[in-house]
Each structure stands twice: as structure tokens, then as C-alpha cells.
Amino acid sequence: MTERRFIRRGEAGASERGAKPSSRKRTDDKRERILRAAVKVFAKKGFYASRVSEIAKAAGVADGTIYLYFDSKDDVLESLFEDRTERLLIALRTELAKEPDPPARVRRLIELQLGLLDGQRELAEVITINLRQSTRLLRQYGSKRFLEYLELMASVVSDGQKSGHFRDDLSARVTARALFGALDGLALTWALGDGRTGGLEKAASQLAELWIRGLSPKG
Amino acid sequence: MTERRFIRRGEAGASERGAKPSSRKRTDDKRERILRAAVKVFAKKGFYASRVSEIAKAAGVADGTIYLYFDSKDDVLESLFEDRTERLLIALRTELAKEPDPPARVRRLIELQLGLLDGQRELAEVITINLRQSTRLLRQYGSKRFLEYLELMASVVSDGQKSGHFRDDLSARVTARALFGALDGLALTWALGDGRTGGLEKAASQLAELWIRGLSPKG
DNA sequence: TTGCCGTGACTGAACGGCGATTCATTCGGC
DNA sequence: GCCGAATGAATCGCCGTTCAGTCACGGCAA
Numbered sequence: 001m002t003e004r005r006f007i008r009r010g011e012a013g014a015s016e017r018g019a020k021p022s023s024r025k026r027t028d029d030k031r032e033r034i035l036r037a038a039v040k041v042f043a044k045k046g047f048y049a050s051r052v053s054e055i056a057k058a059a060g061v062a063d064g065t066i067y068l069y070f071d072s073k074d075d076v077l078e079s080l081f082e083d084r085t086e087r088l089l090i091a092l093r094t095e096l097a098k099e100p101d102p103p104a105r106v107r108r109l110i111e112l113q114l115g116l117l118d119g120q121r122e123l124a125e126v127i128t129i130n131l132r133q134s135t136r137l138l139r140q141y142g143s144k145r146f147l148e149y150l151e152l153m154a155s156v157v158s159d160g161q162k163s164g165h166f167r168d169d170l171s172a173r174v175t176a177r178a179l180f181g182a183l184d185g186l187a188l189t190w191a192l193g194d195g196r197t198g199g200l201e202k203a204a205s206q207l208a209e210l211w212i213r214g215l216s217p218k219g
Numbered sequence: 220m221t222e223r224r225f226i227r228r229g230e231a232g233a234s235e236r237g238a239k240p241s242s243r244k245r246t247d248d249k250r251e252r253i254l255r256a257a258v259k260v261f262a263k264k265g266f267y268a269s270r271v272s273e274i275a276k277a278a279g280v281a282d283g284t285i286y287l288y289f290d291s292k293d294d295v296l297e298s299l300f301e302d303r304t305e306r307l308l309i310a311l312r313t314e315l316a317k318e319p320d321p322p323a324r325v326r327r328l329i330e331l332q333l334g335l336l337d338g339q340r341e342l343a344e345v346i347t348i349n350l351r352q353s354t355r356l357l358r359q360y361g362s363k364r365f366l367e368y369l370e371l372m373a374s375v376v377s378d379g380q381k382s383g384h385f386r387d388d389l390s391a392r393v394t395a396r397a398l399f400g401a402l403d404g405l406a407l408t409w410a411l412g413d414g415r416t417g418g419l420e421k422a423a424s425q426l427a428e429l430w431i432r433g434l435s436p437k438g
Numbered sequence: 439t440t441g442c443c444g445t446g447a448c449t450g451a452a453c454g455g456c457g458a459t460t461c462a463t464t465c466g467g468c
Numbered sequence: 469g470c471c472g473a474a475t476g477a478a479t480c481g482c483c484g485t486t487c488a489g490t491c492a493c494g495g496c497a498a
Contacts, residue, residue: 030447048267052484053450062449064486073484132351150408170429174405174422178429181404182397189369189396203393210389210397214433249474271458272476281475283460292458 031069034059035083038076043122046129047077084123085145088116092152102160106215107208109156113183114204121195128188150176157215166215175215182207250288253278254302257295262341265348266296303342304364307335311371321379325434326427328375332402333423340414347407369395376434385434394434401426 037059041050052073056063070076092112099105117124154176160166186203256278260269271292275282289295311331318324336343372395379385405422 051482056450063484064450065448067485068447129351132348167432170425171422174425175429177405177408178401178422178426181407182401185400185403186393186396188400203390203397206389206393207397210394210430210433213386213435214429216432270456275476282458283476284474286459287473 030059030061030065034061034066034069034076035080038080039122039126042077042080043125080126082145084127085149088113089145089149089152091116096152096156102156102163102165103212103215105156105160106211109153110179110183110208110211111201111204114187114200114207117187117191118200119197121191124187124195125191128184128191150180153179160215164217167217170215179211182211249278249280249284253280253285253288253295254299257299258341258345261296261299262344299345301364303346304368307332308364308368308371310335315371315375321375321382321384322431322434324375324379325430328372329398329402329427329430330420330423333406333419333426336406336410337419338416340410343406343414344410347403347410369399372398379434383436386436389434398430401430 034055038050038055041055041058044050045054052066053063055076056066059066066076070079092109095108095112096105099108117127150173154172157166157170157175157179158172161168161172186200186207190200190203253274257269257274260274260277263269264273271285272282274295275285278285285295289298311328314327314331315324318327336346369392373391376385376389376394376398377391380387380389380391405419405426409419409422
């Protein structure tokens with residue numbers, strides 16, 4: 001018998017004064033709390049070495065509670081990706097729509113992707129490392145969000161080619177994959193290394209310079 | 220876990236240092252056979268989903284035999300990586316030593332790394348995916364072979380900067396990480412995708428073009 | 439207002455399967 | 469016969485998942 005009672009409801013942070021009276025709904029912020037805890041735990045130990053009980057503990061819920069919100073441990077990881085990648089894609093699409101100049105779009109793409117991870121070392125670690133933990137997840141994603149992502153990058157390149165801003169002797173798809181890899185690799189080494197906020201920012205700027213010149217037409 | 224490594228003199232391959240006459244009677248090429256089997260199995264199912272018994276079966280040995288050559292399942296992956304990366308590093312160093320022209324060295328680097336994987340889809344998969352499976356392995360490697368590798372790449376860049384062949388407004392280290400990422404990402408998508416022999420070759424050529432121009436000085 | 443239910447979110451100890459590792463035994467060359 | 473290599477069935481600890489209970493809350497009747 002544990003003595004201490006768990007704080008039921010999210011109202012621990014009492015700010016919810018006049019909020020929903022329907023407090024006991026399962027749709028609390030519990031799900032999000034679990035996801036956040038999962039990021040921390042997965043980042044620290046990796047998916048397979050992480051115990052469901054650790055996530056539960058970090059989230060401040062009981063082990064069983066996790067299964068009220070997710071089907072399985074796998075599902076936690078999967079949902080995490082789904083959720084975070086979705087956000088990233090939306091942000092990218094919105095931002096890129098505002099910028100017509102191809103070189104500037106490439107720069108924006110790079111800055112956005114790295115900028116979103118900067119200051120979120122743990123998330124960066126989960127995304128760059130754990131994505132590859134389960135082949136299943138990767139293969140599955142390989143045909144959904146991930147490809148969608150690559151597609152977005154490739155379109156930035158091919159648009160630039162069509163308008164004559166970029167050389168056209170390169171496959172947009174290959175270029176996109178390489179760019180994705182470059183960003184991913186940078187994020188990975190950063191996450192495993194110092195992981196200091198701001199570190200990625202400078203790298204982003206340099207990388208943009210490099211790619212823009214690399215893509216420039218011969219003239 | 221285990222820090223000590225038995226170097227069980229699997230003299231099948233490496234005619235490296237101190238080529239000992241094959242005096243070991245029973246120490247066949249078993250070690251190498253196990254490693255080869257591990258590549259197949261890991262590539263197919265991923266490290267964590269692979270069973271030691273499966274590797275044993277694929278290698279044509281008993282489960283217990285694996286523990287005569289390796290400390291643990293982890294050690295199999297680690298040894299695999301150690302072994303294969305070593306070969307790659309040696310090949311790269313040898314080849315790069317022959318080539319003095321900086322742009323050509325970059326091209327060579329790219330062609331070699333991708334060329335070695337081309338036609339070895341399974342190995343590519345293990346290296347690009349499974350390397351990230353255990354954070355432990357990755358972190359540990361992060362300070363050994365992996366850094367050695369990045370160092371090599373960075374030196375190609377900084378040498379070119381010193382001689383004035385490359386622009387010097389980029390950090391050689393950042394550039395190296397990005398290049399590594401680009402190669403890794405290309406290999407990854409290739410391995411997960413069609414994985415056809417020859418596919419990487421064309422990509423390598425394009426990537427080289429891109430990077431060489433990206434690194435070129437303002438001119 | 440008070441007290442009594444019904445509901446269902448939440449809990450966490452216990453279960454059960456699984457698979458890495460072990461080790462008593464066998465094998466085969468010298 | 470001796471010795472080390474090889475075997476593979478048995479072990480055993482671990483951890484994802486379950487589920488029988490707990491209890492907070494809101495509703496409702498008196």
C-alpha cells in the first residue's frame with residue numbers, strides 16, 4: 001500500500017480554474033504527458049532498453065495507465081513520431097509557402113528543420129536514433145510521412161530547377177535524400193555530442209551556404 | 220558490459236599484422252561465418268528482433284557455439300561493426316593517399332564509401348540502421364572509429380581549404396558531419412528501397428558534383 | 439444541503455512467455 | 469585416453485501486459 005496519493009487530474013497546476021468541469025475525462029493531458037515522458041526516457045536509453053514502467057514513472061502515472069492511452073509500447077513510439085512529424089511537416093509547408101525564391105527556400109528548409117530541433121536535444125535524439133530502432137516502424141514510415149517529407153524536399157529542388165535557379169543535371173530525388181541525410185547526420189552528431197542550444201544554428205547557416213552553391217547552375 | 224575483447228585470431232580473413240601460421244586446428248572460419256550470418260539476420264529483422272538461435276542456425280552452428288567466439292549478442296553486433304568499419308577505413312586511407320587533388324579526393328571519398336556498399340545491401344542495412352539500435356554502441360563508437368572516420372573526412376576538407384581549392388568560410392567539421400550524413404542517408408534510403416546494384420553508383424557521381432561545387436571558392 | 443450511488447479512470451501487483459545464456463555432455467583429432 | 473571444441477536442452481530473470489480492485493466525482497433524491 002503506497003501512502004502517497006497520486007494527484008488525480010491535471011489540475012495539479014491549478015491554473016485550470018474555470019476550465020472544463022468534465023475533469024475526469026480520459027482526454028486529459030495525460031496522453032501528452034506520457035508522450036513527453038517517453039521522449040525523455042527513449043532519448044536517454046533507447047527504445048528497447050526503456051521500460052514501460054520507467055515511462056510511467058516519468059509521466060507520473062501507473063504502469064497500467066499507459067495502456068489506456070496506447071495499445072502497446074510500440075504504439076507509444078509510433079504515436080510519438082506521428083505526432084511530432086506531423087507538426088514539423090505542417091510548419092515546413094506553411095513557411096515554405098511564403099517564400100518564392102528557390103535558394104531562399106533551401107535555406108529556409110535547412111534552418112527550419114535544424115531550428116526546430118535546436119534546444120530540443122531529446123527530441124532530436126529520439127527522431128534521429130529511435131526512428132531506426134524498429135525496422136517495422138521505419139519501413140512503415142518509409143512509405144508514409146517519411147516519403148512525404150522527402151517529397152517536399154525534392155519539390156523544392158525541382159521547382160528551382162524548373163525556374164532555372166538550380167542546375168538540372170542532378171536528380172531532385174537523390175538530392176533530397178542527400179539533403180535529408182545531411183540534416184539528419186548533423187542533428188545526430190549534435191545530439192550525441194554537446195547538444196548545446198544554438199549549436200545547430202550556426203551549422204544550419206553554413207550548410208545552407210554549401211547547398212545553395214552546390215545547386216547553383218554553372219553560369 | 221563486457222569491456223574485454225577476446226581476439227580469437229579468426230585468421231580466415233585479415234592477413235593483417237603478424238600473420239600467424241594457421242596453427243589453430245578447430246578455430247575454423249567459424250567466427251567469420253557467424254559474422255556473415257549475423258549480417259543477414261540483422262538486416263532482415265533488425266538487431267532486437269533477431270534471435271541468437273537464428274544467427275546460429277544461419278551460420279550452421281549450435282547456439283552455444285556463438286558464445287565461444289563472442290561475449291554476448293551485443294558483442295556480435297559490435298564486432299561486426301568494428302570489423303567492417305576497420306576495412307573501410309583502411310581502404311579509404313589507402314586510396315586517398317594516392318590522390319592529391321582536393322576535389323578529386325572528395326569525389327573519391329564519396330565513390331568509395333558508396334561503392335563499397337553497392338552490391339551489399341544487407342551490410343548497408345546493418346551499418347546504417349542497426350548501428351543506431353543500441354545507444355550504448357553508438358555512444359561508445361561515437362568516440363572511436365566513428366570519430367576517426369569523421370576526422371578523415373574533415374581532413375580532406377581542411378586540406379583543400381588550406382591549399383585554396385575550397386572555400387574557407389565553412390567549418391571542416393560541420394562539413395564532414397553533413398557529408399557523412401548525406402552518404403548515410405543515401406545508403407539508407409537505397410537499402411530500404413530498391414537496393415539494386417548500381418543504383419548507388421549514379422547517385423555517388425551526382426553527389427560528388429554537388430559537393431565539389433558547394434565547396435568551391437567564390438571564384 | 440447532505441448523503442448515497444453508479445460510473446469509469448486509474449492503480450500496481452502478479453502473471454506468463456520468451457529468449458539470452460549456461461553447462462553437462464558428446465565428439466573427434468592426436 | 470586426453471583435451472579442447474562444439475552441442476543444444478534447460479534455466480531463470482526480466483518486463484510487457486493484464487485485470488481485479490480502488491476511489492474520486494458528479495448526479496440525484498430526500
